[in-house]
Amino acid sequence: MKVLVLTNMAPFVWGGAEELTHHLVVNLRLRGLEAEAFRIPFKFEPYERLVDEMFICKSLRLRNVDLVIALKFPAYLVPFENKVFWLLHQYRQAYDLWDAKQSNIPDTDRGRQVRRLIIENDNTCFSSRTKIYVNSKVTASRLKRYNGFDSEVLHPPLNDPELFSNVNDNGYIIAPGRVNGMKRQWLIVDAMRYLPRDTRLIVAGPPDSEEDATRLRRIIAEWNIEDRVKLDLRLIPRRELAELVGRSRCVAYAPVDEDSVSYVAMESFQCCKPVATTSDSGGVLHLVEHEHSGCVAQPDAKAFAQALAYLLENPERARKMGQAGHEQWRSRGINWPTTIDKLLAGRR
Amino acid sequence: MRIGLVSSAVPLIQGGGRFIVDWLAPKLIEAGHQVETIWIPQTDDPETLFQQMLAFRLIDLNDSCDRIITFRPPAHVIPHHNKIVWFIHHFRAFYDLWQTEYCAVPNTEYWKSFRRTLMAADTKALNEARKVYTNSAVVGRRLKQFNGIDSEVLYPPVMQPERYFSVGYSDSVVMICRFEHHKRQHLAVEAMKYVKTPVRLHIAGMSSGEEEKYVHLLRKTVMQHRLANRVTLDYRWISESEKISLLSSALAAAYVPLDEDSYGYPTVEAALASKCTITTSDAGGVREFVSDGVCGVITAADPRSLAEAFDRLWSNRKHAGELGSGARARVDELKISWADVVRRLTG
Numbered sequence: 001m002k003v004l005v006l007t008n009m010a011p012f013v014w015g016g017a018e019e020l021t022h023h024l025v026v027n028l029r030l031r032g033l034e035a036e037a038f039r040i041p042f043k044f045e046p047y048e049r050l051v052d053e054m055f056i057c058k059s060l061r062l063r064n065v066d067l068v069i070a071l072k073f074p075a076y077l078v079p080f081e082n083k084v085f086w087l088l089h090q091y092r093q094a095y096d097l098w099d100a101k102q103s104n105i106p107d108t109d110r111g112r113q114v115r116r117l118i119i120e121n122d123n124t125c126f127s128s129r130t131k132i133y134v135n136s137k138v139t140a141s142r143l144k145r146y147n148g149f150d151s152e153v154l155h156p157p158l159n160d161p162e163l164f165s166n167v168n169d170n171g172y173i174i175a176p177g178r179v180n181g182m183k184r185q186w187l188i189v190d191a192m193r194y195l196p197r198d199t200r201l202i203v204a205g206p207p208d209s210e211e212d213a214t215r216l217r218r219i220i221a222e223w224n225i226e227d228r229v230k231l232d233l234r235l236i237p238r239r240e241l242a243e244l245v246g247r248s249r250c251v252a253y254a255p256v257d258e259d260s261v262s263y264v265a266m267e268s269f270q271c272c273k274p275v276a277t278t279s280d281s282g283g284v285l286h287l288v289e290h291e292h293s294g295c296v297a298q299p300d301a302k303a304f305a306q307a308l309a310y311l312l313e314n315p316e317r318a319r320k321m322g323q324a325g326h327e328q329w330r331s332r333g334i335n336w337p338t339t340i341d342k343l344l345a346g347r348r
Numbered sequence: 349m350r351i352g353l354v355s356s357a358v359p360l361i362q363g364g365g366r367f368i369v370d371w372l373a374p375k376l377i378e379a380g381h382q383v384e385t386i387w388i389p390q391t392d393d394p395e396t397l398f399q400q401m402l403a404f405r406l407i408d409l410n411d412s413c414d415r416i417i418t419f420r421p422p423a424h425v426i427p428h429h430n431k432i433v434w435f436i437h438h439f440r441a442f443y444d445l446w447q448t449e450y451c452a453v454p455n456t457e458y459w460k461s462f463r464r465t466l467m468a469a470d471t472k473a474l475n476e477a478r479k480v481y482t483n484s485a486v487v488g489r490r491l492k493q494f495n496g497i498d499s500e501v502l503y504p505p506v507m508q509p510e511r512y513f514s515v516g517y518s519d520s521v522v523m524i525c526r527f528e529h530h531k532r533q534h535l536a537v538e539a540m541k542y543v544k545t546p547v548r549l550h551i552a553g554m555s556s557g558e559e560e561k562y563v564h565l566l567r568k569t570v571m572q573h574r575l576a577n578r579v580t581l582d583y584r585w586i587s588e589s590e591k592i593s594l595l596s597s598a599l600a601a602a603y604v605p606l607d608e609d610s611y612g613y614p615t616v617e618a619a620l621a622s623k624c625t626i627t628t629s630d631a632g633g634v635r636e637f638v639s640d641g642v643c644g645v646i647t648a649a650d651p652r653s654l655a656e657a658f659d660r661l662w663s664n665r666k667h668a669g670e671l672g673s674g675a676r677a678r679v680d681e682l683k684i685s686w687a688d689v690v691r692r693l694t695g
Contacts, residue, residue, distance in 0.1 A: 004359045004389075011352055011384040011412040034360050038387050043408055052406045059403035061391045064358050078389070 002064060003028050003035040006078055007071040007088075008042035015178075016263060017088055021071065023159040027336040031344075040075050047105045050074075050091070050114055054121050067347050073118075077125055084346040085132040086154060087139055089259060094118040095146045123147055131346030136260040136283045154342055155261055155334045163238055164270035166322070167246035169315060172200035173276075173308060174248040176241060177255075177264045179216070179233060180208040184254045187278075187301055189216050193223040194305035199312060201228060201252070204244055206235040246271045250294070250311040250318055254304060257282040261334075269293070269329035274321035276307045293325030349694065350382045352413035355420045356390035356404070361556070363526075364613065365420045365436060368483070368504045372417075372693075375686045379694065384413070388423065392439065394453055394462070401425055401469065417693055425473040432693055433477040434502060437487060437609055442466050443494055471495040481692070484610040484633045502692055503684045506613050507588065512620035514672065515596045517665045520548040521626065521658055522598040524591055525614045527555035527563050527583065530606045535628070535651055537566050540575050542655035547662040549602075550594065552582035595621035599668055600661050602626045603634060604649065611637035619643065619679050624671035626657050637682065643674035 005028075007021050021037045028035035040057060043049050057077040062068070068083040070076035073091045076083070093103035094115045105111045126132060126149045133154035134140045140151045158164070175188050185203050192201050207213040213233050220229050236244070245251060251268035253275055260283045268275050269287065275294035277284050290296040295307035311318045353369050353376075373383045388407070390400055401422045408427075409416055415430040424433045438444070441451040442463045453459045474480055474497045481502035482488040491497040525531050533551055540549050555563060563583050570579050586594070595601065601618030603625050610633040615625045619637070627634045628649035638644035645661070647653035661668040679685075 002360050009384075009386075011386070011409060012350060012382060036360055038357075038359060038389055040388065041386060041407055041409060041412070043411070049408070052408075056403040056406050059396075059399045060389050061393060061396050061400055062359065062389050063391045063393075064360055 001033050002066045003033050003069060004062065004065045004067070005035065005037040005069045005071065006075040007037065007039050008073070008075045009039035010043070011041060017072070019159055020088070020156050023336065024069070027340050030336075031340050040078075042072075042074065044091070044093070045104060047111065047114060050105070051117060054117065058121075067344075069343055073122070077121060082348050083128070083130050084343055085126070085130060085134075085151075086343060087132065087134045087143070087151070088156075089135075089139060090122060090142065090146075091118055092142075096142055119147070133342065133346065137286060138257070138259045138283050152342075154339060155332070157335045157339050158263065158266045158270055159336075160238055161270050161335070163242040164267050165242075165246055166272040167243065169249055169319065170247045171249050171312070171315075172202055172247075173250055173252050173312070174244055175201060175203045175205075175252045176236070176245060176267070177205045177253065177262075178208060179203065179205050180212045181215075182256045184256060184278075184299075186215050186219060187254050187299065187304060188252045189219050189225075189229055190223075190301040191305040191308060192225050192228045194302055195228065195309060195312070197227060199228050199308075200230070202230045202232055202244065202248075204232040204236050204241065207233050242267070242271070245273060248273055249315065250274045250276055250308070250322070252276045252304075252308065253281070253284060254278040254299065255281050255284065256299075258284050261287045266329065266334070269322075269325040272319075272322040272326040274311055274318050274325060276304065276311060278304065287329065288325070289328070291321075293321050293328055350384070350412070350414045351376055351694075352384050352386055352409050352416040354386045354388070354407075354409070354416050354418050354423045354426055356423050357387045357420065358391070359389060364504075364610070367507070367613070368434070368436065369419055371505075371507045372689065375690050376694070379690045381694065390420075390422070392441070394441075394459075397439070397466070398462075405473075415694075421470070422473075424477065425469065427473075427476065431477045433474060433480045434483065434693070435474075435480060435487060435491060435499065436483045438470070438490060438494070439466065444490055467494060471497065485636050486609055486633050500692075502689060503611070503616075503682050504613075505684050505686050505689060506616050506620065509616075509620050509679075509685070511588070511592050512617065513592070513596050514622040517599050517623075517668045517672070518597045519546060519662065520550045520598050521600050521602050521661075522594050522618075522623075523549070523551045523602045523614075524553055524586070524594065524617070525603065525605075525612070526553050527551075527559050527566075529559065529562050532604045532606060532649075533566055534562075534569065535604050535649065535654055536602050537569050537575070537579060538651035539654035539658060540579050541573050542652050543658050543662075544655075545659045545662040546578070547599065547658045548578045548580070549658075550580045550582065550598075552580075552584070552586045552591075552594065554583070554585040591617065592621070595623055598623050599665070600624050600626055600645075600671070602654070602658075603631070604628045604654070605631055605634065606649075607632035609633050615644075616679060616684060619672075619675035622669075622672040622676045624661075624668065624675045626654065626661075628654075637678060638675075641671075643671060643678040645671070 054074045057074040068080045132151040134151045253264045265287045275288045278299040288294040297303040297307040416428045417432045418424045480499040488499045603614045624644040626645045640646040645657045
């Protein structure tokens with residue numbers, strides 16, 4: 001069988017979705033199928049481009065393909081009979097971000113028209129009796145709420161679980177992942193001022209912008225907590241990251257309303273480390289259970305500091321929580337072989 | 349420079365149109381550029397061809413790429429402020445193959461008008477390019493004839509030319525390309541019925557599923573004429589290392605396709621191993637590389653003539669060696685090198 005994975009791309013941008021696409025193709029091939037990914041360029045500024053982008057995808061044609069696995073808007077609009085959706089996200093600025101008034105589409109006559117066109121295209125495309133998987137409950141509930149379609153959650157698995165293990169407990173906190181305002185490393189750094197001087201936090205990940213990096217440095221300077229916080233602001237090679245997580249006491253991760261269970265939480269539990277997170281972190285909370293596999297705090301620095309303090313002061317408790325998180329995560333069956341089974345079962 | 353390599357493709361089919369892009373990318377990166385490769389799906393269905401072309405036309409890479417290099421059509425219609433076209437062929441059914449047996453479109457007013465519109469669109473898009481290169485003189489001539497476009501030939505090199513070498517000249521003529529009817533492996537197999545020397549033939553390659561019958565037919569010919577001890581049919585994808593090793597000791601290469609657009613990678617691979625190519629007078633672009641008696645042998649397209657050529661080289665290894673050296677020199681003469689390609693595409 002010949003499988004084409006269809007998604008969108010911005011040239012020279014490589015992130016989580018690109019890694020997922022790559023590993024999806026690799027795992028389809030491991031299953032003995034012919035597979036490759038085509039990534040259609042996508043540009044959403046100015047917002048009028050969205051109309052063109054949808055037209056582009058709807059106008060392309062495929063041959064020599066038995067099954068399409070479509071991941072992103074608007075690539076999933078490419079016409080094809082036998083298609084399975086695995087939605088990483090819709091165009092959120094036409095949906096929840098529109099409601100939150102954080103859209104690049106203006107609330108004008110033309111803006112509303114463009115938004116309606118996106119919704120109509122989505123609805124037509126999803127109503128084709130095709131199986132829809134989504135990457136998280138959040139994506140599923142948005143799809144239900146805005147478009148009225150049911151879907152099944154299929155969490156993207158960890159791409160390289162073999163790298164991650166519980167190496168040791170060196171007692172430090174690690175905050176991995178991309179650094180930006182929404183990921184709220186600034187809150188975690190801010191929390192460190194409430195913790196003892198011998199506490200150690202490593203922030204490990206690439207900042208989205210220089211401002212994101214500066215913001216963290218400013219907080220550190222303001223509270224004079226250079227001794228407590230180490231900033232390792234770069235794209236950490238996977239092996240090195242696995243080592244950093246594997247030797248930590250616990251993982252701190254406090255994003256604003258995350259879509260998915262997050263790679264950070266999966267990597268953490270793969271290493272048997274408990275996770276400190278916040279009550280508004282969205283999909284992360286589907287994996288992290290308060291006082292069972294980690295600590296869920298209110299999203300303010302002082303409350304978060306208390307959660308961290310608990311894990312630091314009770315190493316044995318932390319170890320058990322990490323173990324519980326690991327078992328719970330393993331029991332979810334979120335791995336590549338299961339994922340491929342499901343995707344293939346979705347075809348006609 | 350941030351360079352976007354953009355081409356159309358049919359998913360999951362390998363071939364020259366994919367190789368030219370995939371092999372170029374690492375060379376540009378070595379030269380210090382950032383490279384993004386973009387494949388856009390495409391079919392040759394005439395009914396939707398204009399709609400598909402319009403989709404390509406709307407793609408906007410102006411902000412994200414400092415330069416784009418386009419290859420297979422209709423990627424050349426993508427607008428860009430700094431576009432280089434490395435043109436590898438037209439939609440041939442509407443160009444040089446119009447109203448031949450290879451053209452499924454009827455000769456009606458509608459399709460005649462369609463053809464004119466397509467040509468006008470191609471011409472407009474090609475005129476927007478900063479520079480147009482072609483992969484062969486044949487394609488260059490067609491661009492001039494149909495679109496009035498001047499271009500330069502930029503021969504595509506093979507993946508790792510530096511890996512090829514020669515250890516001498518054995519008994520075997522080798523033929524390494526896809527098993528396809530128009531590649532005409534059958535001419536070479538049938539030639540083996542007529543050879544008078546102990547010359548051997550080694551054919552290796554894969555095919556698309558549809559050509560299995562052709563391979564079966566070749567096997568039958570080998571059996572029927574008791575050629576199995578002198579003809580090897582290696583029906584599989586051989587690795588680069590195997591190919592290089594096979595060529596290193598070959599007597600010569602045979603490449604006898606019917607009216608090919610370009611000289612063909614097999615010709616250059618053989619030449620890099622200092623082996624000449626035996627080809628036929630109707631092989632098209634191959635003759636841009638091979639001149640008879642200098643760096644190869646050109647025969648009539650029939651088994652007996654090929655057999656004579658095989659025998660001649662077997663009987664005169666010194667001559668095989670001279671032609672092999674001639675082929676090697678021809679690679680440099682035509683400037684088939686990545687350094688040259690990178691220089692001209694980034695200049």
